[in-house]
Amino acid sequence: MIEDLLHEPLRNSLDHCVKCTICETVCPVSNVTPLFPGPKYAGPQAERYREQGEPVDEWSVDYCSGCGLCTMHCPQGVKIAELNAHARYAVKQRGGVPLRDRLIARPTVLGRLGTPVAPLANAALRARATRVLTERLLGIHRDAPLPAFAGRTFQGWARKHEGPATGTKIVYFHNCGTEYYEPDVGEKVVAVLEHNGYRVEVPKQDCCGLPLQSNGLFEDARKYVLRLARALAPHARDGTLIVGNATSCTVMLKREAREILGLEDDPDLALVSRQTYDVCELLLELHDRGELKTDFQPVEEVVAYHAPCQQQGHWIGKPALDLLALIPGLVVHELDARCCGIAGTYGLKREKYQIAMDVGADLFNQVAASGAGLVACDSETCRWMIEHGTHRRSVHPVELLHQAYRL
Amino acid sequence: MSPTLHYDAVVLGAGVAGLTAAARLAEGGARVCVLAKGVGSTHLAPGTIGVLGYDPERVEKPADALPGFIAAHPDHPYALFGADAVAPALEWFADRVEAGPQPGYRYTGGLERNHFLPTAVGALRPSALVPETMAAGDTNAPVCVVGLPVLRDFYASLCAGNLRRGGIEARAVEIEVEVGRVEANALGLARRFDDPAFRAAFAGRLALLLRPGERVAMPAILGLRDPHGAWSDIQRRLGGPVFEVPTLPPSVPGIRVYNALVAALRAAGGRLIVGAEALGVEREGERVTAVRAHTSGHDTLFSARWVVLATGGFASGAITLGSDWQPHETIVGLALRGMPAPGEPRFAGDYFGPQPMSNVGVAVDSGLLAEGTENVFVAGAALPGAVPWREGSGEGIALASGHCVAQSVREREGAAAAA
Structure with a gap:
């Protein structure tokens, strides 16, 4: 079975776990809900009890949002998030994947359906009645931030x-x-x-x-x-x-x-x-090579910057901070909250929306305390969540560069 | 082809040694980037700064004991940079914590005398520089050790029992608190103690159990973002001295150290990349020109004029022992020192004894420049010749060597500029 083969290198990494708990200190989810017992427990610890080919029945791993912060912070190189992704696959193999998950996991299908009828689709997504119905029928939380179709591609x-x-x-x-x-x-x-x-x-x-x-x-x-x-x-x-x-x-x-x-x-x-x-x-x-154009005009704005978890998963630090620092007039507050909570499709789900909001609370509070009118963030689902949680506009850092270039 | 980013200095490792070197270099105006495979040992350490606790008997006054210790241990890291280099490092650290993101939180003490602070098992551990929230642990006055049954990493009765055995009048009480399962750990509880209402209610219940003249020992959970506020508030409400006792990991005082040092680095314009594991280096002769790091998809080259290796020793995997019994420094391939001679014992039977293998480390000069290189400096547990768990010296070595490395680089920059 292909899963067995690809699982081996991940599984081998668990022997490096020294149970130091550093992953537990950074997990956004287990710090707000007991439904996910934490990366160490659900990852390397539980993995020792999982037998390939044997049935698994531990739905708690489905509460891992897959943000990857555990793997990133592990000083021993244990592939914690990856092990959890495999455990989630196994439990869903056995227990089945709900229609909702199959649907929201296909953005291109949704996009193709919604784009031609954007005004209608957007109105429906804004209407309370449709959202309540969607929650009952599909399990997409009525308050979860859903983006509006642009009506064009x-x-x-x-x-x-x-x-x-x-x-x-x-x-x-x-x-x-x-x-x-x-x-x-x-x-x-x-x-x-x-x-x-x-x-x-x-x-x-x-x-x-x-x-x-x-x-x-x-x-x-x-x-x-x-x-x-x-x-x-x-x-x-x-x-x-x-x-x-x-x-x-x-x-x-x-x-x-x-x-x-x-x-x-x-x-x-x-x-x-x-x-x-x-x-x-x-x-x-490009800037490091001296080839980035720096004809930036002032942007008089106070912006808070949040680096999304999966941006951090590039393991390149926060290049947006260095770029935004080139814009005259722009005041940037780096936030150190971990996660906005949405984790792609995670926070859309009826049973996980409140967890996502609890995860995001720290970020939302930091935005409020920063006095920024605008939040820069690299990932679109995170931006939608931040707008939902802070009632402030959220933009990609490149949008600010674009503004400063006056293009 | 790998993308390249240029810095003045690239620091490998985000423990106390690496962050200290990096922050101080950045404060001197250097463009600095810290690369870390993961988060360092700060989260596991008690947050106290031990400089010299045992020589081999208990050390009361590190300032007095250091010269003799150095004379007797010419291969020790302290012998490289000298006793005089330690105090400025402690001072620098205390200043950074005080100016840090935790308002009012500060360290107290120095080399004049060691604080003997109770551990979670009720032993007294010597430390030179300690968080103010722990300082009241250093007296012989009667103590009431407070446990929270939800925190299963701290047994008040065990701590109190051992303190009694050591001649300190001690007893244990327990306070039940209403917290969810996610908060039933040191970090979760520390966040609760950031909340004034929570700690007011807690102090109100504890006050009823205290006897006059008793000190209060608490597990180190008094606040993460606002430890000074939490500790001083509880102390005021109880009307007597309160001190924190470090717990098993995750260590809240250790996380405060990490937060303070990262804030100092950021305030000085330095960068920190967690997750980017250093794989190797590019070099021209004895000069390392860039560090190759594993970033997602493709490697990235971090070019630098100065490289600081603060990756730790055997425990962190920075130094490995091959099947040929040869030790290796895994990133730069630096020359090592301290390996027991052939035929000599490498390991001692006593697990906590002075293990000969622990003397292995990167060979450096008195400026902590690695042998055989022009621009690679070494700080922290990668240095040879220390037995930190016996000496009670690990944090002191990390801090002082990180501080010294920055000094060495600055001096060389100055010399290069003058030339």
Whole structure:
């Protein structure tokens, strides 16, 4: 069984666990609810009792939001979040995956359905009655932050967009959030890249499979991520870099798909994984080389910056902070709260919404205390959650660069 | 091709040694980036700064004992940078904590005398510099040890019993608190004690159980974000001295140390990347030009003029012992020192005894520059020649060596600028 094979390297890492509890101190979920017993307990400890091929029945792992902070902070290199993802897959294999999870894990399906009828769909999503009904029928919490369909797609814009004829070629991986909900963010990313001498290619592309993976639908997730790898790889073979603005989706391409879905041997994914950059990572490196344009005009604004968990999972620190520091007039408060709570689709679920709000409370309070009118954050689902929890506008850091460039 | 980022200094490791070196370098104007595989030992340590506790008998006055200790241990880290380098490091640390994110929280003491503070098992552990919230542990006055049954990492009766055996009048009481399962640990309770209403109610119930003249010992859970507020508030409400006793990990006072040092680093413009494991280095002759780190998808090169290795020793995996019985420093491949000679014993039968293998560490000069390199400095447990668990010296070595490394780099920068 493929799961057995790919599970071995992860499982071997658990012997490095010295039970120091550092992961327990950083877990956003187990610090607010007893339903998830914590990364150490559910991860390396429980893993010792799991026998491959034997039935499992521990739904507590489904309360892990998959943020990955445990793995990131572990000083011993134990793949805690990854082990938990496998345990979640196993328990869902046995117990079944609800229709809701199958639905919300397919943003492209939702996007294609909602986009043509955006005004109607958005009105329905705003109406209390529909939300109550959706909660009863599907289990999507009535108060959970759902984005509004843009009514157009980013690909539609990109097809008509005439970029510069020359420049360094770069491939833009825009993700589903940009495609269906925030095409304007994608347009700004392209504008900032073009301003810095790039010629941006936008291949046809689909979902990276991350929501499927985090909902325990590994087989479907593999299909999606490999399809995406096939779409992107031909553009990257000549050394062209791939850049994305959705830090969760880019970390899926960089690492999670290979590690969690066991796709280490796929050459297309390996290539894409190696050449994918987060947009702030790319721009900071450009700046380091002295090649980033710094013709920034003042932006007189106080902004709070939150680095999402999966942005942290790039293990590159917080490049957005260094970039935002280049903008004259901009006052940036770095927040140190861990997680906004949403974790992609986690906080949408009826039984998990309150947990997500409890996780996010620290962040929301810090935003309020910072006096910032605006919150910068790299991941779209986190931005929607932050807007929901703080009643302040939340933007991608590149939007602020775009504003400062006056493009 | 790996992307490259340029810094003046790259520091490997986010324990006390690494964060101290990094923050101090950043304060001197250097562009600094700390790379850490994970969070360091701070979260496991009691948060006290022991400099010299045993030589081998209990040390009352570290300032007086250090010169003799250094003379007797010429290979010890303290012998490299000298006794005089320790006090400024302690002072620097105390200043950073006081200016840190925990309002009013401060350390007290220094090298003049050791504080003998009760541990969770009621033994007295010597430390030079201690959080103000623990200082009242250092007297022989009668003590009431307070346990919270939900906190299963701290047994008040065990602590009190051993204190009595040591000649201190001690008794245990327990206070039930209404907390959920997620808060039934040191960190969760510390967050509750940040809440004035919670601690007021707690102090109100505890006050009824206290006898006149008793000190109060509590597990170290008095606040995470506002420990000074929590501790002083409870002390005021009880009308007598209250002190914290470090618990099993997660250590709340240790997390406060981490938070304070990270805040000092950030305030000085330094960067910290947790999760980026250093894999190796690029070099030109004896000069290390960049550190290669494992970042997601592709490696990243962190180019630097100065590299500080503060990755720890055997326990953290920074030094390994090969099947050929040769020790290796895993990132730079630095020359090591202190390996027992062939035929000599490598390990002692007594687990907590002075293990010969623990002397192994990176060979450095008196400026903590690694042998065979032009620009790699070493701080903390990667240094050879110490038996920290016997000496009660681990935090002191980490702090003083981190502080010294920054000094060495500054001096070389100054010399280079003058040239």
